[in-house]
Amino acid sequence: MSRVLWRVCLAAAAVVVAAAPVAGAEPEALPPHEKTFPSPFGSFTVGSRDETVNRIPPLNMVGTTREALVSNVTYGRIDGPAGGKLATGYHVGCAVSIGAGTLGATPEAEVGIEGAQTPIPHALVDANPVATINLNPGEVKEVAVAEKEIIPGKNVQIVTRDFHIVVNACSGPVTIRQFTYLYAKSAEVDDSGAVFGESTWL
Numbered sequence: 001m002s003r004v005l006w007r008v009c010l011a012a013a014a015v016v017v018a019a020a021p022v023a024g025a026e027p028e029a030l031p032p033h034e035k036t037f038p039s040p041f042g043s044f045t046v047g048s049r050d051e052t053v054n055r056i057p058p059l060n061m062v063g064t065t066r067e068a069l070v071s072n073v074t075y076g077r078i079d080g081p082a083g084g085k086l087a088t089g090y091h092v093g094c095a096v097s098i099g100a101g102t103l104g105a106t107p108e109a110e111v112g113i114e115g116a117q118t119p120i121p122h123a124l125v126d127a128n129p130v131a132t133i134n135l136n137p138g139e140v141k142e143v144a145v146a147e148k149e150i151i152p153g154k155n156v157q158i159v160t161r162d163f164h165i166v167v168n169a170c171s172g173p174v175t176i177r178q179f180t181y182l183y184a185k186s187a188e189v190d191d192s193g194a195v196f197g198e199s200t201w202l
Contacts, residue, residue: 027054027069030178033195040189042080046182048088049073051197053176054162064098066174066202069162074180077155082186084150088158089179090143090165095172099134138172142179150182167202174202 034047051072058065076086145163150156167174178197184190 027052028200030198030200033197035193035195037191037193039080039082039184039191041082041184041186041191042078044076044078044080044082044084044182044184044191044193046076046086046180046193046195047074048178048180048195048197049075051178053200053202055202058166064169064171066165066167066170068165068176068202070165070176070178071161071163072178072197073157073159075155075157076150076180076182078150078152078182078184080152080186082152082184082191084182084184085147086150086156086158087144087147087181087183088160089145091140091177091179092143092165092167093140093175093177094138094167094170095174096138096170097136098169098171099136135171138170150184165202175199176202 030051030053032047032049032051034045034049036043036045049072052070054069054071056067056069058067070090072088074086074088076084078084143165145160146158148156148158165176177199179194180196181192181194183192
């Protein structure tokens with residue numbers, strides 16, 4: 001029984017490693033997004049454009065690691081007597097994460113009678129290797145890329161080129177989504193708005 005478990009676990013590990021998508025050769029271009037929000041001090045606009053995702057083979061050559069180089073331009077503008085901040089980054093989601101595994105041995109006991117003339121009880125112990133893979137529910141993490149102060153009445157931009165995203169120990173699909181937040185602050189009110197890019201896989 002233990003030998004069967006060993007083979008099953010090794011087969012499961014092989015499937016997990018082979019399940020990762022293969023990195024594409026051409027970067028993926030994603031559509032732009034922009035929103036304008038009314039506010040008590042006037043209005044503000046937040047947007048993103050020129051987003052590309054360049055999937056690259058993982059440096060460690062392991063199927064549970066994903067890597068990509070992402071680029072985009074995010075921008076914001078505040079029309080009214082208010083300052084603020086522009087912040088951009090990525091949400092990264094892993095479907096199933098791989099926890100710490102164990103490798104050990106389980107004893108398999110055999111009890112019998114030794115010899116026909118000398119009925120002496122004995123026990124033989126055969127140790128069988130066992131591998132265990134711990135699979136945990138996936139998580140969504142926020143990866144901050146950059147922040148910039150906004151000058152009222154001016155178009156402010158954050159240009160990102162080939163920002164490196166790495167996801168380790170993920171056995172299922174990996175999804176990323178770009179975000180841009182604008183936080184506005186005036187003497188009377190604090191306001192905020194956001195745009196989100198299209199979700200795509202690594």
